[in-house]
Amino acid sequence: MxxxxxxxxxxxxxxxxxxxxxxxxxxxxxxxxxxxxxxxxxxxxxxxxxxxxxxxxxxxxxxxxxxxxxxxxxxLADPFPNTLLLAAVAFMLTAVVSLALGCWAATRPGRLTDRIIGHASTSAFAIPEFVVSVVLLVVLSLWTGWLPAVTTTGSDGTPATWTMLIMPALALVIPQTGWNTTIVRGALADQASTPHVEAAYLDGLPTHRIIWRHALPGAVPAIATGLATSTGMLLGGTVVVETLFNYPGIGNVLASAVSTRDTPLIAGVVICAGAAISVVLLAADLSRARTLGAQS
Incomplete structure (x- = not known):
């Protein structure tokens, strides 16, 4: 491929x-x-x-x-590690927040909380990264001055302070959290109809315990696949996000390479990003195979 x-x-x-x-x-x-x-x-x-x-x-x-x-x-020696850092931070935040929101919604099926999380997730995923970036810049930088609008680099070529990672990471996290929260909620809903989960409900176990101990392990394959798919979207979104925040990653390199029709440089960016995505997809497939093997 x-x-x-x-x-x-x-x-x-x-x-x-x-x-x-x-x-x-x-x-x-x-x-x-x-x-x-x-x-x-x-x-x-x-x-x-x-x-x-x-x-x-x-x-x-x-x-x-x-x-x-x-x-x-x-x-690519300096920009690519910076992009991997940004993507890794965004990936971890996406995983944690998506699991938390999806499980929270699953503990209240059909209730107001479940509906709010469902609608918010769909809306978040529908918003492009550049729109989220602009809103974050206006609110967190121009209006409040809490965070720097652009990224400056230190002597080693990395962002000068960790706060410069916040807005670029959030711009990537918000849409992907919407996508993955929907996947987590759907996977847990599918698990709710399995015999062992139904038996746990009939035994009167607390809902949160049923979700974490009985439903979530069976939902891992679907959740892992969704998160792995988000890796490509996260790396793809860095092209826009890094340009808007002047982040020193491969997004700026790729934009410059396209403007100069620099085929070897464009291909270099693609192969680095593609290799990273392939590794994550392989890990997700291995996790899925292991989980399904344990269940069988």
Missing amino acids: LAILLALVFAAVELLPGDAATATSERGESAADVAARRHLLGLDRPVWERFIDWMTGLPTGDLGTSARGQKVTDL
């Missing part, structure tokens, strides 16, 4: 107007200079040849050279 995705990246950039040689040219350069840069970057070769050459270096960790002559691995 990653190989197909990378092939589509190369093809999509090829269809965009202009190329890296033109996009990185300086004022006053002649057509001959641009043609020479195009030859140096290999842009005069068929796109499939450039794709095969790039894929050949991938097993050795060589992500190619950017349009400005820098190693792609060097360009």
